[in-house]
Amino acid sequence: MSENPPRLSMEGAGAVLFDVAGAVFSDALQARIWSLAAGVKALDGVSEAVPGMNNLMVVFDPLAIAPETVEQALLDRWSVGETARIEGRVIEIAVDYGGAGGEDLPDFAARLGLDVEEVVRRHTAPSYSVAAVGAMPGFVYLSGLDPTLATPRRAVPRMRAAVGSVMIGGAQAGIMPVTAPTGWHILGHTDSVLFNPAAEVPVLCRPGDRIRFVARSLTR
Template sequence: MNAGDPHVSRLGTSALLFEAPGETDLPTQRRIWSLAREAETWPEVREAVPGVNNLLLSFGKPPDRITALETRLVAAWREAAPLPLDGRVFELPVVYGGAGGPHMADVVEHTKLSPDEIAAIHSAPVYPVYAVGSHPGYCYLGGMDTRIATPRRKVPVLRLPGGSVSIGGAQTGVSASDGPSGWNTIGSTCMRFFDATRDPPALLQPGDSIVFKIAGVLR
């Protein structure tokens, strides 16, 4: 297999994982969305779930010809055109630093930038939602400025509150609910990302976007 080839792996007999080649970026992610739209129409496929640079296909029953399906999936990827999903834009007010941003000092130490500079850089982009996963309602976002990229924490935090705005490596995200995290939390926001009584339950979907607005920078 060449470096530019996609990779397909079997997850038992109930699913396939397709992994796209190359870097994680919006054009690649739009092709993943396109591939998901195509694959979910196939009779063997129960669900097509886009991830970051990957696609999970699950089956109601094991396909009779799994090798043929793998070949079909790769062929569909080669034909897939980027899907221009122009979703909704959500503005999230963020209080940076303070009790809601307990790891701001670590990001300051790593980047050599001030809290105000980090808040300004972090809130500048429009972040596209690449995929939804990890925990219900959580969004994987693209587009963070590499100037504030900070390695994940060596020791994860066992419980961060929902609405925690964090940086992990070259990515940023917002915790949709209370739970553990190995990312660096730099602020907090108030948004209900998941409601089981809503249709769909997750507030944001791939193709939507988030804009962070500075509501304050605390020391």
């Protein structure tokens, strides 16, 4: 497997970003990122190790551990090449495609030269992997999208995307855990709750989980 050499950058005095992302997301590299996160989080002085898409943000106390020590530990652990084996859950997400909750579906399909039924078929066919959770509470970055559905984000972001919006942005699929602005294309809506701050476990999904979208309805 070819890979980019790790890039490290300080993000303030108490955080470092470890980045191996290339032009195309790699599930194999992501499994190594998960392993790296588990290993570096055990270091004294490290408070958080948050996986992103083929990258890792490490937050630490600079009074307890030197930045150079954190960076060297990341490079040393990465060179070992350990891969995490996460036994994630399979989570089904029922989606109502099109209509008021999926307002971009007709134009999205037309742009690709497909009918809406074919877009839904291709969107529901894969088993998606939760590569990372972030950007907003409970937001899942999903790998596994059919590459024929990969579409650049909207030129003009929508200022209000409803919680539960099922979307595509670039080569990724996602679900809005809260109501917020987005430039992603909204294909449908789900009632599944991805983020509940009152719950014992506030987020529905964790890295390594698998998601299957199931079409509950389709409104043209």
